[in-house]
Amino acid sequence: MLPTGSGKTEVALCLADQRRNGVTLVIVPTVALAYDFERRFRDHYARQNRRVDPKRLHLAWTADTSEELRESMRLRLRQGKQPILITSPESMTRALRLLLMEAAGTGRINGFVLDEAHLVTQWGRDFRPEFRTLADLRRDLVRKATEAGHPSPVTLLLSATLGPFELGDLHRLFGQPGPCTLVAANALRAEPDLWIAAADNSEQRDAWVLEALAQLPRPAILYVTSPEAAEEWRRRLERTGYGRLALVTGRTNAIERARVLAGLRSSEESPASVDLVVATSAFGLGIDYPHVRTVVHACMPETVDRWYQELGRGGRDGNASAAFLLTAPKDRREAEQLTTKVLTAETAYNRWSDLWAHRRQFGGRSFVDLEGSRGIAMRGSYNRRWNAQLVQGLVESGAVRRLQVDAEDLAELAEESGQQRDWVGVEVLRGDLVNNSPFWAEHWVTWQKAESARSREALESIRRLVNGSLRACEAIAGSYRPDEKVRILFGRPADHTQPLDRCGRCPGCRRDAIEPSNDPPPNPMQKWPVSDDLTARLDDLAEAAGARDGLVLLTTDDHVAVMRRLLRILARRGVRHFVGPKDALDLAAEWLFVDPLPVTPANLTPCSSFIVYPPGERVPGTWLSPKIRRELRNDAPIAFDVLLLPRDVAIGGRQVGRDLPALDAVSALHVLGD
Known part of the structure; x- marks a missing residue:
């Protein structure tokens, strides 16, 4: 769970690139997002290898994919030559299911990535139940792979907006076979300034919307709730004189959606032709359009979560954006009609x-x-x-x-x-x-009462936000506040699902004279299970160095002479976290965690580490605490922390080599076989 634009897609790419000769499945909710991912992944592979022709990389399987191309993708998948396959829940659980089961049995499924995972709950329990049957398919793929003696596919569920109900739901569906780990680093979006106003009537609200659109920077998105309202706004804006205008609703066909998305994007070869889109909720879902400057709602979304998701489609490039929520009395009635109604x-x-x-x-x-x-x-x-x-x-x-x-x-x-x-x-x-x-x-x-109560609570939060009795940032933070069940399921990582609730950029904060906060990036526990193939094999080195509790101390008078040789051989032995002077860590070709100093045991990953301390750098005494070094490794196989130190250094007042057992770095290279 990471904020929009903070790199969730890159996590999926890392998984695909780390595990070769197989496919990483990427499940997306819309055709537009499938093609947007295909474009981004093509660019990634073209940057890696200049001989790659991006147009010849076919990664998306949609309803529009020709049978000839589908057959080619089937063959590449069986051969382990299809690195990524992007498709929908419906295709995964139906047209592709038997093929994927076959691939799992031959060890060809490396990863199972579900983007916009909150939709498993928000769409899957209603009009797209295939989102939920993905859990059954995933269990079958894992079982098929492990029964055949192959590594289990890694499952990644990615979202920027997971409330406690969604987190519990995803754990129930995807948590077994485990372990199941939450990595959460939620934060309020820093880019948008939030403006909210409730009009006395529709005419006043519509005048406000027209005034806002005339003044605010573009590209812009005008969100409404129904296709009928979107059509009406398009006609009104056309009469007003807007020409670079487009419409996207649930009634818009795939070809027109693609045209609108292409029209928004600007490049030297194809300048943008659209700078204002009138849309309903699904438009822009997950799509990487970094330059949208303004999002205006001429409606009242039925939940704070929906509103926050939609306003988050602005300012994804990290620059300032504006978000306006402008409502009329009839919008509140419409939102009430959209709340969950449960059959008697x-x-x-x-x-x-x-x-x-x-x-x-x-x-x-x-x-x-x-x-x-x-x-x-x-x-x-x-x-x-x-x-x-x-x-x-x-x-x-x-x-x-x-x-x-x-x-x-x-x-x-x-x-x-x-x-x-x-x-x-x-x-x-x-x-x-x-x-x-x-x-x-x-x-x-x-069941009916529980569903209705949850929906009423969500509607009450957006009502209070609109009438000003609840600050917008408080309402947003409250939507992602972990409940007791989530805390029991995930422990301390659950603390990072809720962002800070004093933004300084919403009407309530401005009213209360709260300044915009300098919200530091979240720094949650970096804890996840480590598979056996990522476990370092350093027992021989630990024994030679007299290591205790996995802490291996190496000493040298010449860091330059031994450091790079140690880096290479330790990487081959399974060490994945390297820390030290930035210019010395030339490891770009490896899939590793690389950090500059200073790093303490509290900043370790669950993988084994190699930390280089040059002369003059203080070595924290906390390295001698096995409890601190193990805190992030409860579910992991034994990890080693290898420290390269000057000969005369002390740790916690104890001399290395005299009070603490250590091994000469050159001798360590001999032990490691270099």
Whole structure:
């Protein structure tokens, strides 16, 4: 969990580049984001190797990918020549599932990366349930790989916005097989100045929006809630005289979305043609457009989280940006309508009875149609969302288990009736879902109340933010405040999910004369599990040096003569963290952690380290504390800390070589086989 623009994508790239001869799967929520990632990853590989033609690197698998290209990607994946595959949850769990299982069995799956992981909860529990079946697929891939004797794929869940409910949900779905580690370094975005005003009527609010757009820097995004409102704003802005204008809503097709995104981006070959986009929520999700200067909301988002996600699409280049939230009374009613409405027990029972009565049996499994529910509601997306909620509620209540569905299964289930179907495989775990049993009045109602309460609390926070009774930064921080369950699951790292709540850049802070804070970068515990293939093999060196608790002390009169030789051989032996004079650490070709001095044991990674102390540099006495050095390594195999020191140095008042056992650095090279 890192703030927008702070490098989550680079973490995924590191995983892909560290583990060769296999594929790192990158799952994204939108086609636009898939192609944006493909562009960024192509640039990365072209910088690494000038002979690479970026246009010949095909990394994205979408609905628009031709069958010829798909077949080529399948072959490269089987051969271990496809370093990254970017695709959607639907493709992962359906069209690609059998191929990926085959690849896992041959050790070809290196990594499983889910970008915008908060959508597993926010979209997956409603209209895109495939986000949640990713957890089942991931477990199957891990099991297939380990049963065949291959390393387990590393799973990365990436997001800038994970509240306590999302964190608990992700841990429940993806936490096993573990270990499961939280790396969180949340901070309030420093770029946007926040401005919030509630108008008395729609006419006043619309006048404010027009005035703001006329004055504020561009590129800019105007966010609204519904496609109808977006269309209305586009017509109004066109009449006002805006020409470099575009519209993106859920009704916009993929070709037009791509055109808008390309129009926003500026380069020497293709200058920008768009500087104002009217959009609904999903526009810009995760896409790296660093130069957006202004985000205006002409609506009231239903949650603080949604608002913060959307305003975060401005200022990603680190420069100042503006975020305006301008509301009217009807916007508040619209936000209330968007809060989670949960089926009553009676309606849920009736819907389930209808879905189950019209199920299909195939391959010994049961399938229900989310587009169905005959005689209760019209077919369509709204009906589908109710049915998706019903199935999800039954899953979370322990009554039903969702099954994975292959593309081949769906083809067999297809009908010639021409009606749209959305078949979901389910296994009923309880026998009391029929005849309006007590299950619905007890378990369903309990789930219903919890869902409704969470949604009401979120709406109340955005209401208080708009009316000024809650500072915006307080509301944002509160959205990511860890609860007791999250603290139990993740321990101290959970402290870094909540940013500081005194920004100095929102209306409440300006009213209270709070100056903009010089918020230092978060510095959380750098703790994660280390796999066996990253464990240093230094037992022989530790024994020769008389090391205690993994602390190996080497001494020398000539750092220059031995340092580089030690760097190379220790890297080959599995040491991954190197610390010392910056100009001496020439390790750009290695996948390592490299830091300048000073570093103390509290700053170590879970990997083994090599720390170079030149003459005159003080060596902290905390190196002699095994407890401090082990704090970040509770779940890791034994790690070694190798210190290269001048001969006459003391640590904590104890002389190295006299009071503390040490080994000459040249002798150490002989022990290591150099």
